[in-house]
Amino acid sequence: MTDLGPSQAATTHWRGDQPVHGRGETVCVIGAGASGLVAVKNLREQGFAVDCFERETGVGGAWNWRHTRSPVYGSTHLISSKSVTQFPDFPMPDSWPDYPHHSRLLQYLERYADHFGLREHVWFGTEVTRVEPAEGGYWDVTTRGGRGALDRTQRYAAVVVATGHNWSPKMPEYEGLADYRGEVIHASAYKDAAQLRGRKVLVVGGGNTGCDLAVEAAQQATMCWHSTRRGYWYAPKYVYGRPADQVNDLARALRLPLRLRQWLFHRVLRRTVGDLTRFGLRKPDHRIYETHPIVNSQLVYYIGHGGIVPVGDLARFERHSVELATGELIEPDLVVLATGYQPRFDFLAPQLLGAQADGRPRLYMHAFARPYPTLFVAGMLQPDSGLLPLVHWQTVAMARWLRLRESAPQRAAQLWTSLVGGPDRRWTKAAVKDSTRHWFEIDHVLYLRALQKTLKALEPAA
Amino acid sequence: MSTRILRPLEWAYPPRPVRREVRYARPDTDGSRPPVLFVPGFGHGAWIFTEHWLEHTAGRGFPAYALSLRGHGKSGSAPRTTLRSYAHDVVQVAASLPRQAVLVGHGAGALVVARALARYPARAAVLVAPVLGGVRMAFSVLAGNPAGTLPALFGAGLRPSRRQLFSRELPIRVGRGYASRLGRASTLAQWQLLAPGRLEDPVGNPPVLVVGSPQDRIVPLVALNRAARQYGGAPLLFPGMGHDLMLDARWPEPIDAILDWLDKG
Ligand SMILES: Cc1cc2nc3c(=O)[nH]c(=O)nc-3n(C[C@H](O)[C@H](O)[C@H](O)COP(=O)(O)OP(=O)(O)OC[C@H]3O[C@@H](n4cnc5c(N)ncnc54)[C@H](O)[C@@H]3O)c2cc1C
Ligand SMILES: NC(=O)c1ccc[n+]([C@@H]2O[C@H](COP(=O)([O-])OP(=O)(O)OC[C@H]3O[C@@H](n4cnc5c(N)ncnc54)[C@H](OP(=O)(O)O)[C@@H]3O)[C@@H](O)[C@H]2O)c1
Numbered sequence: 001m002t003d004l005g006p007s008q009a010a011t012t013h014w015r016g017d018q019p020v021h022g023r024g025e026t027v028c029v030i031g032a033g034a035s036g037l038v039a040v041k042n043l044r045e046q047g048f049a050v051d052c053f054e055r056e057t058g059v060g061g062a063w064n065w066r067h068t069r070s071p072v073y074g075s076t077h078l079i080s081s082k083s084v085t086q087f088p089d090f091p092m093p094d095s096w097p098d099y100p101h102h103s104r105l106l107q108y109l110e111r112y113a114d115h116f117g118l119r120e121h122v123w124f125g126t127e128v129t130r131v132e133p134a135e136g137g138y139w140d141v142t143t144r145g146g147r148g149a150l151d152r153t154q155r156y157a158a159v160v161v162a163t164g165h166n167w168s169p170k171m172p173e174y175e176g177l178a179d180y181r182g183e184v185i186h187a188s189a190y191k192d193a194a195q196l197r198g199r200k201v202l203v204v205g206g207g208n209t210g211c212d213l214a215v216e217a218a219q220q221a222t223m224c225w226h227s228t229r230r231g232y233w234y235a236p237k238y239v240y241g242r243p244a245d246q247v248n249d250l251a252r253a254l255r256l257p258l259r260l261r262q263w264l265f266h267r268v269l270r271r272t273v274g275d276l277t278r279f280g281l282r283k284p285d286h287r288i289y290e291t292h293p294i295v296n297s298q299l300v301y302y303i304g305h306g307g308i309v310p311v312g313d314l315a316r317f318e319r320h321s322v323e324l325a326t327g328e329l330i331e332p333d334l335v336v337l338a339t340g341y342q343p344r345f346d347f348l349a350p351q352l353l354g355a356q357a358d359g360r361p362r363l364y365m366h367a368f369a370r371p372y373p374t375l376f377v378a379g380m381l382q383p384d385s386g387l388l389p390l391v392h393w394q395t396v397a398m399a400r401w402l403r404l405r406e407s408a409p410q411r412a413a414q415l416w417t418s419l420v421g422g423p424d425r426r427w428t429k430a431a432v433k434d435s436t437r438h439w440f441e442i443d444h445v446l447y448l449r450a451l452q453k454t455l456k457a458l459e460p461a462a
Numbered sequence: 463m464s465t466r467i468l469r470p471l472e473w474a475y476p477p478r479p480v481r482r483e484v485r486y487a488r489p490d491t492d493g494s495r496p497p498v499l500f501v502p503g504f505g506h507g508a509w510i511f512t513e514h515w516l517e518h519t520a521g522r523g524f525p526a527y528a529l530s531l532r533g534h535g536k537s538g539s540a541p542r543t544t545l546r547s548y549a550h551d552v553v554q555v556a557a558s559l560p561r562q563a564v565l566v567g568h569g570a571g572a573l574v575v576a577r578a579l580a581r582y583p584a585r586a587a588v589l590v591a592p593v594l595g596g597v598r599m600a601f602s603v604l605a606g607n608p609a610g611t612l613p614a615l616f617g618a619g620l621r622p623s624r625r626q627l628f629s630r631e632l633p634i635r636v637g638r639g640y641a642s643r644l645g646r647a648s649t650l651a652q653w654q655l656l657a658p659g660r661l662e663d664p665v666g667n668p669p670v671l672v673v674g675s676p677q678d679r680i681v682p683l684v685a686l687n688r689a690a691r692q693y694g695g696a697p698l699l700f701p702g703m704g705h706d707l708m709l710d711a712r713w714p715e716p717i718d719a720i721l722d723w724l725d726k727g
Contacts, residue, residue: 094479245473
C-alpha cells in the first residue's frame with residue numbers, strides 16, 4: 001500500500017468537526033473492476049500516485065460471478081470477440097477462443113493486475129460511502145471498512161468513479177406482482193442452471209441476458225416462455241465463418257456509411273437466418289443498431305426445437321398465473337426478469353454528475369463531469385463492441401488531462417471550455433430507440449475517433 | 463506523442479496464432495528484478511540467446527526469456543508473415559510473463575521490438591545492433607555482402623556472412639557452426655525492411671537503450687547513432703565485435719552493460 005508521505009500526512013483539513021487527511025496530489029479511483037484497474041494503470045503510467053478503493057475482496061468486478069452483486073451467470077461467454085474486447089496494450093492469449101468463457105475474463109483481469117503491479121494500490125474490502133467537493137478542485141472521499149472499520153475521510157486531487165453500471169437491477173412494475181405466488185427473481189440473482197431444472201420458466205426481456213437465459217432454459221427447464229416487448233435483430237456470433245463484430249469492423253475499416261451497413265447486415269440476416277415471423281417472433285420495429293446489439297446464434301435454433309415459446313409483453317400477474325398482453329394466461333413456476341440494470345452512485349449527489357429527476361448522468365463523452373474538471377466516470381458506456389479498449393483510452397485521456405492541467409493550467413482551462421462547452425451529443429448515428437437501456441449506447445468507432453481528437457488536443461506543446 | 467487508437471483492420475484481421483518457441487532461464491532467488499525478453503532478428507532463433515546470454519542474465523537475478531519469431535527456430539512455420547505478426551509474437555509473449563517485461567531486440571528483431579513498443583508498455587527496451595530498415599541501410603548491407611543480399615530482392619533469404627556476424631576473435635569453426643544454423647525470415651518481411659514506414663511512438667514512455675559495435679558490418683556506426691538519437695540518447699559501443707554480439711567471443715561485455723543499465727534505472 002502506498003503510505004502517506006510525510007508531507008501529506010501532516011496536512012489535516014476539517015470538514016465541520018471531522019478531520020480530513022490530505023493525500024496531496026494523489027488520485028482516488030473507486031472500484032477495481034476492469035475500469036478501475038485500467039484507470040489505476042494509466043494514471044500510474046502518467047506518474048500519478050493512486051489510491052483505489054474496492055468494496056469486494058478481489059479485483060475483476062462483474063466477472064467474479066459468485067459475488068452477490070455480479071450480473072454474470074455460470075454459462076456466460078463473451079458476446080464481443082477477443083480482438084475487440086482485450087485491452088489494446090495487453091492482448092489475451094492466442095490460445096484462447098474467439099469468445100472466451102467468463103472465468104477467463106476474471107483470470108485476464110487478475111493477470112493484468114499482477115503484470116502491472118496494480119494490487120498494491122488497491123484497498124480491498126473498503127467501500128466508498130461519500131464523495132464531496134472541497135475547495136480548489138479537491139474531493140473529500142469517505143470510506144468504510146478495512147481493518148479499522150471506522151469511517152475515514154481523505155482529500156484527493158481528483159476522483160475516477162469506476163463502479164460499473166451493470167449491477168443494480170432495473171425492476172419493472174406489473175399490476176398484481178405483489179400477490180403473485182410463483183417465484184420472481186431478477187436476472188442478477190440467476191447464477192446457475194440448477195435454478196431452472198424441472199421448472200416452467202418465463203424469461204422477460206430481450207437483451208443479451210434475456211436471450212442467453214431463454215436459451216439456457218430451453219436446455220434445462222421443462223418449458224420456457226420468452227417475453228419481449230418488441231421485435232429484435234438476433235445477430236449470430238459468426239458470419240462468413242468470422243466473429244460478427246470483426247466483420248462489422250471490416251465494414252468500418254472500409255468506411256461504409258451506417259445506412260449501407262444496416263442494409264448489408266439486414267440482407268445477411270435475411271439470407272441466413274431468414275424471416276423470423278415464421279418462428280412466431282415479431283418483426284423488428286427498428287433497423288439494426290437502433291437497439292443494443294443482441295449476439296445470440298442459439299435463440300432462433302431453440303425456438304425451432306420448441307424449447308422456447310416467444311411471447312409478447314406481459315399485461316398483469318394473477319395469484320397463480322401471468323396474463324399476456326394478448327389476453328392469454330400462462331403458468332410459470334419461475335419468472336426471471338432480465339430487464340437490465342440502472343446506473344447507481346449512492347456516494348455522490350446526483351447533480352454532481354449532471355443528473356436530473358430521471359437519474360440519468362449527463363457527462364461530456366459519458367466520462368467528464370462538466371462543472372468539475374477533476375471528477376470522472378470510467379466505463380459508463382454501452383458499446384457495439386468490447387468495453388475494455390474504450391475504457392483504456394478514456395482513462396488515458398483522463399490521466400493526460402490531469403497532467404496538462406498541472407503543467408499548463410491556462411491552456412488546459414481553454415481546452416476544457418472548448419471540449420465540454422458544446423451541447424450533449426449522442427455518440428452514435430443510429431436512431432437509437434428511446435429506452436433507459438440506451439442512455440450510454442455508443443458506436444465504438446465514432447467514440448474512439450472523438451477520443452483520438454481529445455488525446456491529440458491534450459498533447460503537451462512541442 | 464501521437465497515439466493511434468483506431469485500428470479496425472487489425473481488429474478485423476488479428477494475426478493467425480502459431481506455435482511459439484519460448485526458452486527461459488530463471489534466477490535462483492525470486493527477486494524484484496523485471497523479466498527480460500530477448501527477441502532475435504531475421505534468420506536467427508531463440509538459440510542465439512540460450513548459448514550465453516540467457517543463463518548469464520538469470521545469473522544476475524533477472525528472469526530471462528527468449529522467443530523465436532514465427533517461421534524461425536522451433537516456432538511454427540509462417541511463410542506469408544509480415545512485421546505486424548512478428549511484433550504480435552513479441553507482445554503475446556511479453557503479456558504472458560508474470561510482470562512487466564524489458565524487451566531486448568537484436569538486428570531486425572530490434573525493429574520488431576520497436577514496433578511492439580507501440581502495442582505493449584514495456585518497462586524498458588534495448589535495441590542491440592538494430593536493423594531498423596530503410597533504403598540507406600539496404601545499400602550499405604548490399605555493398606558489404608552482395609552475394610548474400612542481392613538474391614533476397616528476388617525472394618531468397620538474406621544470407622549474412624560469417625565475417626559480418628563475428629569478429630576475428632571467434633574461432634572460425636565456431637563461427638561456421640553458428641552461421642550454418644541460420645534460417646530466414648519471410649519474403650514479405652524482408653521486403654518490408656526496405657520501407658518499414660514511420661515507427662509509432664512507444665506506449666508508456668519506456669527508457670530505450672541502443673547497443674552496438676562500431677565494427678558491425680551490417681549496422682554501421684552512423685546507423686547506431688541515428689537509432690539512438692531517435693530515442694533521445696547515444697549508443698553504448700563495444701568496439702571490435704561483430705553483428706551477433708551475443709555469440710561473439712566477448713559476449714559478456716555487452717550483456718553486463720545492459721544489465722547494469724537496467725539495475726541503475
Ligand atoms: C452478463 C454480462 C456479460 C457481459 N459481456 C461483455 C462482453 O462480452 N464484452 C464486454 O466488453 N463487456 C461485457 N459486459 C460488460 C461488463 O460489464 C464490462 O466488460 C466490465 O466488466 C465492466 O467493468 P467495470 O469495472 O466498469 O464495472 P464492474 O465490473 O461492475 O466493477 C465495478 C467495481 O466497483 C466496485 N464498487 C462499486 N461500488 C463501490 C463503492 N461504493 N466502493 C468501492 N467499490 C465499489 C464493485 O465491487 C466492482 O468491483 C458484460 C456484462 C454482463 C452483465
Ligand atoms: N453474453 C454476454 O456477453 C452478455 C450477456 C448478458 C448481458 N450482456 C451485456 O450486459 C448489459 C446488460 O444487458 P441486459 O440484457 O441485462 O439488459 P438490457 O440490455 O438493458 O436489456 C433489457 C431488456 O429488458 C427489456 N425491458 C426493460 N424494461 C422492461 C419493462 N419494464 N418491461 C418489459 N421489458 C423491459 C428491454 O426492452 P427494450 O429494448 O424495449 O427497452 C430489453 O429487452 C448489456 O451491455 C449486454 O450487452 C452481455
